[in-house]
Amino acid sequence: DVQLLESGGGLVQPGGSLRLSCAASGFTFSSYAMSWVRQTPGKGLEWVSAISDSGGTTYYADSVKGRFTISRDNSKNTLYVQMNSLRAEDTAVYYCAKDRKIWGVWGQGTTVTVS
Amino acid sequence: EIVMTQSPATLSVSPGERATLSCRASQSVSSNLAWYQQKPGQAPRLLIHGASTRATGVPARFSGSGSGTEFTLTISSLESEDFAVYYCQQYNIWPPGTFGQGTKVEIK
Numbered sequence: 001d002v003q004l005l006e007s008g009g010g011l012v013q014p015g016g017s018l019r020l021s022c023a024a025s026g027f028t029f030s031s032y033a034m035s036w037v038r039q040t041p042g043k044g045l046e047w048v049s050a051i052s053d054s055g056g057t058t059y060y061a062d063s064v065k066g067r068f069t070i071s072r073d074n075s076k077n078t079l080y081v082q083m084n085s086l087r088a089e090d091t092a093v094y095y096c097a098k099d100r101k102i103w104g105v106w107g108q109g110t111t112v113t114v115s
Numbered sequence: 116e117i118v119m120t121q122s123p124a125t126l127s128v129s130p131g132e133r134a135t136l137s138c139r140a141s142q143s144v145s146s147n148l149a150w151y152q153q154k155p156g157q158a159p160r161l162l163i164h165g166a167s168t169r170a171t172g173v174p175a176r177f178s179g180s181g182s183g184t185e186f187t188l189t190i191s192s193l194e195s196e197d198f199a200v201y202y203c204q205q206y207n208i209w210p211p212g213t214f215g216q217g218t219k220v221e222i223k
Contacts (some may be wrong), residue, residue, distance in 0.1 A: 024191055028156065043218050044202070044210075044214055044215075044217060045151075045159065045202055045204075045214040045217075046214070047210065047211045047212045047213070047214075050210070059209065059210045061211050062211075067189075091208075095158055095159075100209075101147075101206035101209050102149050102161065102164045102204075102206055102212075103159070104161045104170055104171075105153075106158035106159060106160075108157075108158060109158055110209060
C-alpha cells in the first residue's frame, strides 16, 4: 500500500521553529516530486512547498518563502519541512502529498499550533 | 495568483439525487483542474484531474466537465458516503496550485 505518515507537529510559540517529517512507503520515493499542503479553517487548503524527485529544485508559496525549507532524504524515504519564524497564521494541519501539482496520495496530516 | 470560486457554499441533496457543483477560475486554466473530496477528520482524496479524468478507483457516478474558466463536478446519484466537502484546484499556473473554498454536500 502507498502510505505517507507525517510527524513532528505540536504547539510552538510565535517566532519559534518546528520540523515536520513525512515517511513514505509503498512506492519508489526517489522517483517522485513531493509537496506540503496545509489546511486552516479560515483559509482552507493552501499549497505550501514542493521539491523535485532528486531534491535539486524547491518551490515555495509566497507566504512561507524565506521561513520554510523543504528537503528530502531519498535513502530514508523521508520528506521534511523546516519551519522557522513561525506565525499565528501558520497554524494549520500540514499534509505531505505525493507529486508536485496534483495530489493523489496524502498523509493523514499533523497539526501545528502557533500560540 | 488565480482565484478559484466555488458555488454554492452548501448544497443540500437527498440520497439518490443528482448533485452539481461549480468552480470558476479568475482566468483560464485550460483543462488543468482537479477535484478533491474531503470527509471530516480525513485528508482530501483526489477524484478528478484534467477536468474530466477520474482518478483510479473513483466511481463512475462522479464526472467532471468544463475548460477555461468554468468547471462542473456532477455526482449522478448521491450515496451516503458522498456527503462531504468538495474542492476544486487549478494547476495551470503553478506555483501555486490554488484551491477553491469548497462546497459542502449535505443530506437534505
